[in-house]
Amino acid sequence: MKILLIDDSKTMRNIQKSVLAQLGYTVIEEACDGQDALSKVGAFQPDLILVDWNMPNMDGLAFVKAFRAGNKTTPLIMVTTESEKSRVIEAIKAGVNNYVIKPFTPDLLSQRIGETMSKVNKAAA
Amino acid sequence: MSFDPELMQDFLTESGELLEQLDQDLVTLESTPSEGELVNRVFRALHTIKGSASFLGLTNLVQIAHAAETALNAARNKVFVIDRPAMDLLLEGVDTIKKQFDNIRAGQELLKPDKGLCEQLIALGDGHGAPAVVAPAPAVVAAVAPAAPEAVVGKSVVVSVGAGQGAGGEAFALAEATSTPFSLPPGKCELVEFLVADVEATLDQIAEQIARLCDDAHRSSAASTISDLAEALTRSVDFFGVDPMLELAGLLRKVGSKGGDLSKDEAGAVGARAQQAVDLLRETSKGLAGGQLVSRPLDGFCRSFIELLEAGHDLAPMVRAPSAAPAVITAAVPGAATSAATAATAGVPASVQGSKPEAKVAEHEHEKKSAASGEQTIRVEVGRLESLLNLVGELVLQKNRVSALGRQMVSSDWAPQEFRESVAQANGALDRVTADLQNAVMKTRMQPLEKLFGKYPRLIRDLARKLGKDINLVIEGGETEVDKSVIEELGDPLIHLMRNSCDHGIESPEARVARGKPRTGTIRLAASHEGSHVQILIIDDGKGIDPGFIARKALEKGVVTESQLGTMTDREKTLLIFAPGFSTAEALSDVSGRGVGMDVVRTNIEKLKGSIEIDSTPGQGSTMRITIPLTVAIMAAMMVAVGPEVYAVPLSAITEIVKPSEGQVSTIRGQKVMRLRDTVLPLLDGADVFKLSKGDASERPFAVVLSSAGKRVGLLVTRPVGQQEVVIKPLDGSIDRKGAVSGATVRDDGGVSLIVDIAKLFAALERREPG
Numbered sequence: 061m062k063i064l065l066i067d068d069s070k071t072m073r074n075i076q077k078s079v080l081a082q083l084g085y086t087v088i089e090e091a092c093d094g095q096d097a098l099s100k101v102g103a104f105q106p107d108l109i110l111v112d113w114n115m116p117n118m119d120g121l122a123f124v125k126a127f128r129a130g131n132k133t134t135p136l137i138m139v140t141t142e143s144e145k146s147r148v149i150e151a152i153k154a155g156v157n158n159y160v161i162k163p164f165t166p167d168l169l170s171q172r173i174g175e176t177m178s179k180v181n182k183a184a185a
Numbered sequence: 186m187s188f189d190p191e192l193m194q195d196f197l198t199e200s201g202e203l204l205e206q207l208d209q210d211l212v213t214l215e216s217t218p219s220e221g222e223l224v225n226r227v228f229r230a231l232h233t234i235k236g237s238a239s240f241l242g243l244t245n246l247v248q249i250a251h252a253a254e255t256a257l258n259a260a261r262n263k264v265f266v267i268d269r270p271a272m273d274l275l276l277e278g279v280d281t282i283k284k285q286f287d288n289i290r291a292g293q294e295l296l297k298p299d300k301g302l303c304e305q306l307i308a309l310g311d312g313h314g315a316p317a318v319v320a321p322a323p324a325v326v327a328a329v330a331p332a333a334p335e336a337v338v339g340k341s342v343v344v345s346v347g348a349g350q351g352a353g354g355e356a357f358a359l360a361e362a363t364s365t366p367f368s369l370p371p372g373k374c375e376l377v378e379f380l381v382a383d384v385e386a387t388l389d390q391i392a393e394q395i396a397r398l399c400d401d402a403h404r405s406s407a408a409s410t411i412s413d414l415a416e417a418l419t420r421s422v423d424f425f426g427v428d429p430m431l432e433l434a435g436l437l438r439k440v441g442s443k444g445g446d447l448s449k450d451e452a453g454a455v456g457a458r459a460q461q462a463v464d465l466l467r468e469t470s471k472g473l474a475g476g477q478l479v480s481r482p483l484d485g486f487c488r489s490f491i492e493l494l495e496a497g498h499d500l501a502p503m504v505r506a507p508s509a510a511p512a513v514i515t516a517a518v519p520g521a522a523t524s525a526a527t528a529a530t531a532g533v534p535a536s537v538q539g540s541k542p543e544a545k546v547a548e549h550e551h552e553k554k555s556a557a558s559g560e561q562t563i564r565v566e567v568g569r570l571e572s573l574l575n576l577v578g579e580l581v582l583q584k585n586r587v588s589a590l591g592r593q594m595v596s597s598d599w600a601p602q603e604f605r606e607s608v609a610q611a612n613g614a615l616d617r618v619t620a621d622l623q624n625a626v627m628k629t630r631m632q633p634l635e636k637l638f639g640k641y642p643r644l645i646r647d648l649a650r651k652l653g654k655d656i657n658l659v660i661e662g663g664e665t666e667v668d669k670s671v672i673e674e675l676g677d678p679l680i681h682l683m684r685n686s687c688d689h690g691i692e693s694p695e696a697r698v699a700r701g702k703p704r705t706g707t708i709r710l711a712a713s714h715e716g717s718h719v720q721i722l723i724i725d726d727g728k729g730i731d732p733g734f735i736a737r738k739a740l741e742k743g744v745v746t747e748s749q750l751g752t753m754t755d756r757e758k759t760l761l762i763f764a765p766g767f768s769t770a771e772a773l774s775d776v777s778g779r780g781v782g783m784d785v786v787r788t789n790i791e792k793l794k795g796s797i798e799i800d801s802t803p804g805q806g807s808t809m810r811i812t813i814p815l816t817v818a819i820m821a822a823m824m825v826a827v828g829p830e831v832y833a834v835p836l837s838a839i840t841e842i843v844k845p846s847e848g849q850v851s852t853i854r855g856q857k858v859m860r861l862r863d864t865v866l867p868l869l870d871g872a873d874v875f876k877l878s879k880g881d882a883s884e885r886p887f888a889v890v891l892s893s894a895g896k897r898v899g900l901l902v903t904r905p906v907g908q909q910e911v912v913i914k915p916l917d918g919s920i921d922r923k924g925a926v927s928g929a930t931v932r933d934d935g936g937v938s939l940i941v942d943i944a945k946l947f948a949a950l951e952r953r954e955p956g
Contacts, residue, residue, distance in 0.1 A: 068229070071196040071237040078192065114232050141236060148376055149383040152424045153417035163239040 061177075062087045064106035066097040066123065067139070068115040076110060076139070082166045083173070094118025098126060101134075108173065109136045113144050113151070121147075121154055128155035135180045137172060139164075193289070196237050198564070201286060203230040205639060207279055211272065212642035218260075218267045228257040234282065246285045249298035253278035255310030265309060274305055276643070362468065367478035373425055380425055381474040387418050388463050388470070391437060395459045398444055398452045405445035411459075412441025418466075429480045430469050433462045436490055443494050458490050567669070570630055577626045578819060578912035584619045585909065585933035588612050623819065631815075632672050634712045634721070635663035641683060641710065648687045655694050655705040656687060662712035667719050667815055674793050675721075675813065678786040682723050682809050683708065685783075690727030690807060700804070702726065715812065718795075718837065723809040730801040732758035742766055759799055760895050763787045764951070791944030794820060794835050796893050812837075820913065822930075824906035824938065825889060827871035828880065831938045833911050833930055834900070838891045838943040842905055845888055859888060859899050866890070867950060868899045874925055874946065875939075893947050900946070909933060913940060925949060 063085050067073045073090050080088060089104045091097035093115040101109075109127075113120040124136055138151045138159040148159050158176040160169055207230045214223050235250035253275055260267050267275070281302070285295045369377060391414050397407035415437035422430040440459045447455055465481070472479035591612040595605045638660050649656040667675075691697075691706035698704055709724040732755040739745045739761040750758070761767060765784040790797050795813030814820060814837060822833035823842075849860045850868070857868040868888060872879050888899035911930035927942035 069199060069233040069237055071192065071199045072233065072240075074192050074195055075237065075240045112236075114229050116226070116229065141232070141239075145376065146379055149379045149421055152421050153383070155420060157424070162236050163242075 061085055061107045062089070062104060064089050064091060064097060064101060064104055064109045066091045066094065066109065066115070066120070067112040068092050069112075072112065079164070079166050079169055083170050094120065094123030094126070097123055101127065101131070106134060108177065109134060110139055111136060111156075113138060113140050113147075121151055124151060124154045124156055133180070133184070135176045137176055193241060196241060197286065197289060200234045200237060203234055204279065204283060204286065205636075206230060208276075208643045209639045211275055211279065212646050214267060215269070215272045215646070221261075224257065224261045224267075228254065228261050231257060243285070243289070243295060245295040245297050246282060249278055249281045249285075249303060252298070252303040252306035252310075253282075256306045257310075259310040271309055274302065274309065277302055278306055362479050362481045364472060364477045364479050367473065367476060369425060377425075377473060380421060381470050383421060384418065384430075384470045385467065387414055387421075388467055390414055391418075392460065392463050395440075395456045395463065398440075398447070398456045398459075399449065401449060404447065404452060408441050408444030410441075411444060412438055415441050425473075427469065427473065427478070429478075429483060430466055432483060432487060433466050433469075436462050436487060439491070439494055454493060458493060461486075462490070565629075570626075570669075573626055574630065577623050578914075581619060581623060581819065581910060581912050582931045584615055585931075586935055588616060589933035589935075627668065627815070627819075628666075630669045631666035632669050633663060634665050634667060634672070634719075637672055637676055637679060638663045638710060638712075641679075644680065644683065645687060645708065648684065652687060653693060654687065654691055656691055657705050657707045659707060659709045660711075661709065665712040665714060665719055667813065671719075671793055671813055671815070674789060675811075678789045678797075678811075679710075679721070679723075681783075681786050682811075683710070686723060686725040686727065686807075686809075690725040690729075692728050696728075718812050718814055721811040721813070723811075724806065726806040729803040729805055729807050730759050730762070730799065731803050732756075735759060735761050739764065739767055756895065759801055762799070763797075765948075788944055791893065794837060794943075796838075798895055819910055821908065822911045822940065823889070823908055824932065825871075825887075825900075825902040826904050826906055827875055827885065827902050828877050830875065830877065831906055831932065831936065832871075832875065832902075832926075833909070833938045833940045834889060834891070835941065835943060836908065838893060840890045840892050840897070842887060842889050843899075844886055845899075861890065861899075864897075866897045866899055868901055869946065869950065871900055871902045874900065874949065891943060891946065893943050896947060896950075898947065898950050900941075911938075911940065 063080060065073050065076055065080075065088055067076065067090075070092075077088055077090075080086075089100055089106065091100050094111075095118045097109075097111070098118070111120045111123055118126070120138060124138070127134075127136070132155075135158070136156040138148065138156040139162060140148060140151075140159055141162050145161065151159065157180065158172050160172045164172075207227060210223055210227045210230075214220060214227060217223065231250050231254040235247055235254055238246040238250060256271070256275060256278075259265055260271075265271070278298075281296065281298050285298075288295045368374070391411055394407040394411045394414070397403040398411075400407075415434055419431065419434040419438060422434055437459060440455060440462075444452070444455065465483075465486075469479050591608050594600060595609050595612075600608075641660070642658055645656055645658040648654075686708050691708070692700070692702075694704045697706060707726050709722065711722045711724070713720050736745075736750050736753070736758045739758075740747065740750060744761060744764045744767050745753075762783045763786075765782070767782060767784065787797055790811055790813065793813045795811060797812075798810045799807060800810070801807035821836040823836050823839055824831050825834055826832075843861065845859050845861075851858060851860070853865075857870070858865050859868050870879075870882065871877070871885055882901075885901040885903050887902050887904055889902055889905070890897060890899050892898075909932070913928045914930060915928050916926070925942045925945035925948075926939040927945070928940045930938055930940055932938050
């Protein structure tokens with residue numbers, strides 16, 4: 061499964077990559093903000109996108125809106141913080157399929173990915 | 186969770202950079218508290234640090250970062266404006282994080298943040314009890330909803346749902362509602378209250394638009410708004426997996442897609458049913474808030490609704506049974522690439538349809554444009570760059586040697602002419618390529634002075650507050666690049682000079698006003714390239730340096746004698762502050778008197794082969810001018826012979842080379858001096874300086890005129906040899922340093938030369954002078 065990881069912090073990307081690696085996902089493309097991500101989705105064709113909320117240039121929410129204007133199906137998981145929880149609905153309305161609060165354990169992320177993918181697969185079936 | 190130690194290193198590097206930027210941004214923010222983008226940037230930096238720290242289990246760090254972030258988030262949402270006390274707290278918070286970073290680097294337990302500080306920061310975030318939350322006003326909805334007056338207002342939902350009778354259409358008679366306890370998985374459960382609030386707000390908006398459906402002028406815009414709102418609603422309820430709501434939201438979406446084509450009468454009927462759907466959604470949403478799933482059998486309602494929508498409109502075939510699964514709804518989303526969806530979209534007003542493909546085109550353009558961007562930098566260990574530079578240094582030495590051999594061969598005649606020409610050409614090319622390579626490697630080590638300057642706004646701010654002065658720091662030319670090693674060595678001297686300007690230069694606000702100056706003093710820190718050198722100016726508009734005062738102090742400290750003072754100009758007196766043992770601080774203040782005098786500043790700068798000068802106008806301010814070479818590893822030098830030895834003199838220190846006539850040289854109080862045009866400068870004999878056998882003084886007829894910090898001296902040498910780029914090799918401690926030398930280099934003829942240390946040379950001169 062190909063995963064696109066969008067976060068402006070290299071440390072965060074590395075942390076998430078290491079969590080994903082523990083879960084057996086190794087085909088990962090990274091983007092440092094929404095614009096960078098938009099430029100990469102076309103070529104990479106991810107099966108799942110993990111997107112951070114707070115980023116310079118184009119934040120996560122703006123990315124989701126822009127991405128969803130052209131792609132309704134690729135699942136998106138918003139990586140967010142406790143303090144942003146109250147805004148998760150906003151992201152869901154914009155088109156994210158699920159969210160996960162930092163810091164997450166591999167188990168939690170695995171669960172969220174599982175949930176998201178099974179729902180998407182069911183919808184596609 | 187266990188992580189690679191490399192992650193921690195990444196974290197330190199990345200967050201360390203963020204912290205540095207943070208300090209700077211915060212100080213800027215204090216003067217421009219409403220600068221939105223800056224607040225955002227500061228917030229993001231803390232947010233990023235916190236996010237990573239939370240993964241790495243750095244609880245103490247997360248705690249303080251969270252508190253500061255909370256305060257900044259409130260500032261970002263304009264709950265409060267960052268004033269001085271607030272900024273003090275934020276800076277204190279950042280300082281705590283910095284200390285924790287030091288802890289991490291030292292492998293210590295993390296400093297526990299001050300509880301009071303955290304609480305105060307979080308209190309700031311609470312905006313002192315004035316959060317700017319705007320609640321939606323449902324009253325307005327009721328006022329503008331003539332289509333279904335009885336079924337509109339959300340307050341009496343449960344009653345009106347069953348009995349609703351619209352003015353323009355009949356309400357569907359619904360079955361009884363049943364309530365069952367409803368629970369969501371934990372991740373979703375915690376969001377229910379937000380969901381309910383959001384669904385209700387969306388429903389209010391939809392109700393408003395339903396009212397507008399009956400108005401011919403607004404019908405199509407109302408329909409498209411309903412379509413968008415219903416789509417967002419579908420996503421929310423789909424996420425929570427509340428199927429009855431999903432079905433109703435689907436119906437509303439259909440109202441949106443068909444609404445634009447309805448006649449006035451049809452719109453009335455559809456509007457009434459849509460309102461009923463809204464009320465049903467409200468009923469369910471209310472139930473969710475209380476942990477109950479309120480549901481009614483909806484098959485009939487849905488079927489009749491769809492029939493109503495389809496009646497007389499064969500624009501789209503019926504795509505699903507009323508009890509369709511959510512999957513089908515997804516497929517019917519306008520814009521999805523299915524035939525059903527395409528058909529469904531046909532009902533959407535032209536304006537909306539037209540705009541979608543355009544947006545897509547724009548996006549593609551954007552994709553193309555930014556495809557080439559991405560990360561343009563890589564991190565390289567400093568050690569690798571160091572060794573690269575060393576190698577280039579060796580290469581330059583060998584190149585010099587090869588060039589010299591080549592020149593010898595070209596000027597000899599044992600090789601054929603053609604061959605000699607080729608050698609000369611190859612030599613020239615080698616010269617150019619080596620110079621380019623050297624430049625390129627140098628550039629990799631270049632860093633903008635911004636890296637140093639960035640720390641000063643905070644420094645000046647803190648100093649100004651401590652001293653009770655108003656000081657404005659203006660930084661110019663921060664983008665000027667110098668070698669990494671220069672940046673490292675320059676830090677301390679610059680801090681010292683800035684401190685001096687704050688402490689001794691800028692007057693108190695009262696004194697300034699009394700002298701007719703603006704209350705706020707200004708320190709200008711300006712950097713610029715001057716050829717192969719960088720010039721740094723520190724200009725303050727303070728009280729300037731009083732030569733008389735400096736002279737008295739110098740006399741007191743025994744730095745100069747009375748008779749020496751008698752012959753000194755004001756300028757020379759001012760320069761006494763650079764003399765060793767001179768410090769004007771009355772009491773060792775916390776600010777500038779740290780036992781580091783100006784002589785240390787000068788020594789440090791001269792270590793960098795640089796120089797410092799002072800210009801001062803009493804009452805108006807002073808200017809410190811620092812000139813340093815771009816790099817310290819390779820420098821341009823004049824090779825001079827003293828007897829049998831050849832020395833390298835830094836070209837930057839040489840003002841001219843003269844051959845004084847006998848009449849120009851004389852002796853004053855046992856010291857050799859030289860008259861050069863209208864000035865007199867002391868002479869140093871190269872043989873003395875380098876402790877060589879004296880021989881006859883006439884063997885050294887050339888005087889190399891050197892200048893440092895406004896002083897000049899003539900160094901007597903046998904002859905100038907030529908100019909050369911030299912690679913500085915440090916001297917081993919075991920080598921007895923004969924006189925004023927700072928290092929060694931290999932000449933182009935393969936021999937070794939010592940490099941003259943200008944600073945030590947002048948120190949030797951000063952030692953000689955009083956005696």
